Amino acid sequence: MGGCLSTTGYTLVVTEADVALHKEAEKLLKEASARLASQTKVLLLGSGDSGKSTVLKQMRLIHSVPFTxxxxxxxxxxxxxxxxxxxxxxxxxxxxxxxxxxxxxxxxxxxxxxxxxxxxxxxxxxxxxxxxxxxxxxxxxxxxxxxxxxxxxxxxxxxxxxxxxxxxxxxxxxxxxxxxxxxxxCRARTTGILETVFKVKDQRGSETELLMVDVGGQKSERRKWIHCFQDVTCILFLVNLSGYDQCIVEDKTANQMQDSMTIWDSICNSQWFKRTSIVLFLNKNDLFEKKIHNSDIRKHFAEYSGETDPAVGRKFFQKRFWDLAHRSGTKDREVFVHVTTATNTRAIKIVMRAVEGKLEPMSCLVHDG
CATH class of the missing domain: 1.10.400.10 (GI Alpha 1, domain 2-like)
Structure with missing residues (x-):
């Protein structure tokens, strides 16, 4: 049977099917809300040629999300x-x-x-x-x-x-x-927003969803939309270590490493990410270790004094990024640093397991304001 709701000159009949449909909709909304609350959301950022898309493709291989x-x-x-x-x-x-x-x-x-x-x-x-x-x-x-x-x-x-x-x-x-x-x-320029969901284990060993968001293009407009991602659990920021002597595609006079530092500085010191954990990937280490013997870092960063030692070079750039992350006095900001080669699936698998172990779903996070 159904029920009747009457108003002047109008009768609305509520059938059992309507009630069942309403209950099903409420159930789906609750499930969606619970899924979002337990979801870990990671924002992928970095300058062009940093390897963001490569990491995302590696994640698909690692977590058995095959390419169609x-x-x-x-x-x-x-x-x-x-x-x-x-x-x-x-x-x-x-x-x-x-x-x-x-x-x-x-x-x-x-x-x-x-x-x-x-x-x-x-x-x-x-x-x-x-x-x-x-x-x-x-x-x-x-x-x-x-x-x-x-x-x-x-x-x-x-x-x-x-x-x-x-x-x-x-x-x-x-x-x-x-x-x-x-x-x-394979290289393909990322345009728009690409979201990929993975099933991972959280700190307690329970299965949870990891949503990775790759944002491409519109570099000059970043400040206008970046606040839309203030609810992310973590930012995964990639830097091309070997980019210290390279120009960027859009501007042959600009230095790729300096460009990365500028983006990093704006993200770390943004009001939207004061409490957001940040993972820094110093990527393309394989290329960096080959290049440093033939291309002097001092030509592009005069304050460097480590000759051609890759370990000293990595430490130099790591400190530069660390100092920028804490420039505004946020000494308690969490920054996790990993040296990576994104094209090496085995190595990325080890690093990403370590990163995933540090992440917690959004329901476990506390944000000010």
């Missing part, structure tokens, strides 16, 4: 553009470096630059065009191209070229599907 067939296909298409646009970036940088490819490679250079300018891509299921394989192989072997790649810090040349180009035959083979490592190394 459609995602794999999307990465396959992106990798082709990584090849053409990456080589195109090298060829454009060579102009400023006053370097020229060999005469035999000039036609190949024109083909790749045209592909980049026209945004040449491939459709779903379409094999990589074979007419690009030989030109890319020959350009990669070109002596002046290798000189330009070695000077990549001057022009924000993608670091994944050294991973993909030695495997061109594999990538252009019929039926090619990206491996997990291919996906890890």
């Amino acid at each position: 067939p459609q995602e794999i296909e999307t990465y396959r298409q992106l990798i082709f553009m990584n090849l053409t646009n990456g080589m195109g970036a090298v060829l454009e940088a060579m102009i400023d470096m006053h370097l020229t490819v060999s005469e035999d490679n000039l036609p190949h250079s024109e083909l790749i630059l045209k592909a980049m300018d026209e945004g040449t891509d491939i459709r779903e299921g379409q094999p990589y065009p074979q007419e690009y394989l030989h030109p890319l192989e020959e350009l990669w072997k070109d002596e002046m191209v290798q000189h330009a790649v070695a000077r990549g810090n001057e022009a924000a040349i993608p670091e994944n070229l050294s991973y993909f180009f030695p495997s061109l035959q594999r990538l252009f083979a019929a039926g090619y599907k990206p491996t997990e490592q291919d996906v890890i190394y």
Whole structure:
């Protein structure tokens, strides 16, 4: 049976189905509220080329959140553009470096630059065009191209070229599907907000949800929207350790490490994150350890005095970030520092287990005001 609610000139009949629907809605709202209360929310931040998206992809592998067939296909298409646009970036940088490819490679250079300018891509299921394989192989072997790649810090040349180009035959083979490592190394600019949920163990060993939020783009507008994330449990901030001598994509005159420090300073000393724990990843340590022997930190940070010792270099940058985090007198701020190589799944798994062990769900956190 149903019930009747009467008002002047109008009768509303409430059926048993309506009551059941209302109860079901209330139940779902309670469950959603409880899930949000027990959810750990982590905000991924860092300057361009810091490795944020790589960490997020590693988290999917670590927590068995597989890439869908459609995602794999999307990465396959992106990798082709990584090849053409990456080589195109090298060829454009060579102009400023006053370097020229060999005469035999000039036609190949024109083909790749045209592909980049026209945004040449491939459709779903379409094999990589074979007419690009030989030109890319020959350009990669070109002596002046290798000189330009070695000077990549001057022009924000993608670091994944050294991973993909030695495997061109594999990538252009019929039926090619990206491996997990291919996906890890694939570069795609993050735009908008990307949220991914993982099942993890909290400090008490109970299963909880970890929501990782990757915010990309709109660097200049950050101050207008950053307050929307004031309820996060933790900020995971990534820095490219090897970026101390590199420019940023948007501005060839700006230093990547200085840019990271500026963003870090604004986040750590923001009114919105006074009580928020921050995890600092000094990332791309593998590249840093190779680079420090050939690129003097003192050319970019005059106060550095550690010669070419990687340990001293890491300690120097760690202190710089630590001092900025406590610049406004917040001595009790929690900052956890980890030295990482985001492309190394095993190493990231160990580090992320340590990070997850420090996190608590939002219901366990106390915020002022």
